[in-house]
Amino acid sequence: DTSLAEVNSFSPSVPISPSSMINQYKFEDGPELRDLFVTVDDPESHITAIETFITYRVVTKTTRGEFDSSEFEVRRRYQDFLWLKSKLEEAHPTLIIPPLPEKFIMKGMVERFSDEFIETRRKALHKFLNRIADHPTLTFNEDFKIFLTAQAWELSSHKKQGPSLLSRMGQTVRAVASSVRGAVKNRPEMFTEMNNYMETFSQKMNLLDKIARRIYKEEREYFNEMKEYGPIHTLWSASEEDIADSLKGIASCIDRCCKATEKRMAGLSEHLLPILHEYVLYSEILMGVLKRRDQIQGELESKVDALASKKTEKDLFSEEIGKLEDKVERANNALKADWDRWKQNMQWDMRSSFTNVAENNLRYYEE
Amino acid sequence: RAVESQSEGQCAPVDSLWRRYSEFELLRNYLSVTYPHIVVPPLPEKRADFVWHKLSADNMDPDFVERRRIGLENFLLRVASHPVLCQDKIFYAFLTQEGGWKEMVNETGFQLKADSRLKALNATFRVKNPDKRFTELKHYSDELQSVISHLLRVRARVADRLYGVYKVHGNYGRVFSEWSAIEKEMGDGLQSAGHHMDVYAASIDDILEEEEHYADQLKEYLFYAEALRAVCRKHELMQYDLEMAAQDLTSKKQQCEELATGTVRTFSLKGMTSKLFGQETPEQREAKIKVLEEQIQEGEEQLKSKNLEGRDFVKSAWADIERFKEQKNHDLKEALISYAVMQISMCKKGIQVWTNAKECFSKM
DSSP, rough: OOOGGGGGOOOOOOOOOSSSSSSSSSSSSGGGGGOOOEEEEEEEEEEESSSSEEEEEEEEEETTTTSSSSSSEEEEEHHHHHHHHHHHHOOOOOOOOOOOOOOOOTSSSOOOOOOOHHHHHHHHHHHHHHHHHHSTGGGGHHHHHOOOOOOOHHHHHHHHSSSSSHHHHHHHHHHHHHHHSSSSSOOOOHHHHHHHHHHHHHHHHHHHHHHHHHHHHHHHHHHHHHHHHHHHHHHHHHHTTTTHHHHHHHHHHHHHHHHHHHHHHHHHHIIIIHHHHHHHHHHHHHHHHHHHHHHHHHHHHOOOHHHHHHHHHHHHHHHHHHHHHHHHEEEEEEEHHHHHHHHHHHHHHHHHHHHHHHHHHHHHHHH | GGGOOOOSSSSSSSHHHHHHHHHHHOOOHHHHHHTSSSSOOOOOOOOSSOTTTTOOOOTHHHHHHHHHOOOHHHHHHHHHHHHTGGHHHHHHHHHHSOOOOOHHHHHHHHHEEEEEEHHHHHHHHHHOOOOHHHHHHHHHHHHHHHHHHHHHHHHHHHHHHHHHHHHHHHHHHHHHHHHTOSSSSHHHHHHHHHHHHHHHHHHHHHHHHHHHHHHHHHHHHHHHHHHHHHHHHHHHHHHHHHHHHHHHHHHHHHHHHHHHOOOSOOHHHHHHHHHOOOOOOHHHHHHHHHHHHHHHHHHHHHHHHHHHHHHHHHHHHHHHHHHHHHHHHHHHHHHEEEEEHHHHHHHHHHHHHHHHHHHHHHHH
């Protein structure tokens, strides 16, 4: 558990890197302080007898000593990312693991393997790895390192080494048992506040996500109609003499407005929509983190209850309880620190996304 | 004089408005028949057309009624400012005489002068040598009608979509406000940004209302196309009449000649039957020739006057058409300019709102 010990020695408010490498915003700590750079690109489709899937190229550049080399290039598929996420959750149950893009989109707007879908997913995967790289604790996680550096066969064999089926089942049983037990008894005020906050936040994020997508849709429909609007004026000008030039002028203006609308739409879909979607996912993640913290505390409480009823085996229990108390304290501290960090980043993301929207709209109207 | 044109349908209760509209129609019909060489100004639409979702298609809707009132007033102003039409006594009576106006119009018997639709259609198909300018004008008016109605349809759809974009932004206002309640540092920025989103969403109503006036200006010329076509049709009818009269005259002259010389140049049933059943007596033939000669005389006079009428019509119609063209070019240019000005103003408002919003966001 050495990773948890490093929690207290990180620097706060490291901004999260944006979705595309192209718009690298300035980091508060400056990119010079980063010693690990990750990119996800070059999707390739693979067809086997059983299935078709996409792999992405993951390139890592680093100056860290614990890495055997300074550059790595591997190919990973979506499943591998899922594996990494679950390993991170296992190792750090009360840290906020960044969201992964969903398995599939039910919306029907985008086909399963369309270029648009793949590109959206690629960007999200890129962001996922970068957020982990920026996280003061997660960046040093062993599975993360293996994910970035191992060749395909190495990764497969490592994956098989994971906790046994039995121990994973045990974990699930404990989780179910704790949820059956009911709400934790002495939850610190702070975490109840977090819970309440997350409930409202999650609701609002979902609404904002819907609103932004609706705006995008309306802008798209507006654009479609405008495409037809300009040419009518040109057609009309062909029948006229005196006012032909005025009509042609209006036609060209309308066409320029069309282009401006396209840019505005692109701005929405590149910046605001992905961010809002991520925070919808983050809401779920955070609710999960809070639940896991509750579970850990629940374990402690049930042991304490057991002790209260079995006064005879006090010594045995007290060692266990001591360990659990430590566990709870570490979990709480980890969560508290990560929560603060997450909130800072959320504010930064929201501020920059919405400011970006305002700027796009200004540019649109100016054009 | 035109100043007295208080649209009498203005403050009337709803059902008398309907009567009034029909009186406007009666007036216009009278003017069209009495002055067929004039491009008579059109009436505003009877039913709401080219609506987008916000505008109700209901003819009783107050906005529609108001826009129609403006259209009717405009119609009267057009007539009053026309050098020929403004002198008409029936028009003057429409403006000044409360009761008995309808009877007065009917007494003029203008309905009898109206050309039947069938006659006009027939003429359009069969006329051989209409003045080229009128043929071109007819094509132009068809094109104008088709392009303006297409434009208005698309404009309505564009307006609908624009409305959607603006109004959905209003939802931001509500959610931002609710969200700001749980945020400490971001709360103020969110709250004030939300207010600006509400302002943005509300601004579209005025913008689109102004655009409706622009649409109405275009609609007037859409309906003017029909007035142009009416003048062309009248010309075709007169020309056809002329051609028929000339043709009739020629055939009568031919008949006369045949009877006089006894030669049959053209096949005729009468000729055949007379050949089969015996010829007519010289007295009968003389009588026929006399009748024909009278008819020919009449015909030639009629042809002369029809020719004159036709030429006069073409001259005066074309003069009014030139006047109309200038009016149209002037009006449409102004309308287009005002449309551009509206768009600029819309963008300025947008810049203001988003500048404010940006400031609020950057303070989050």
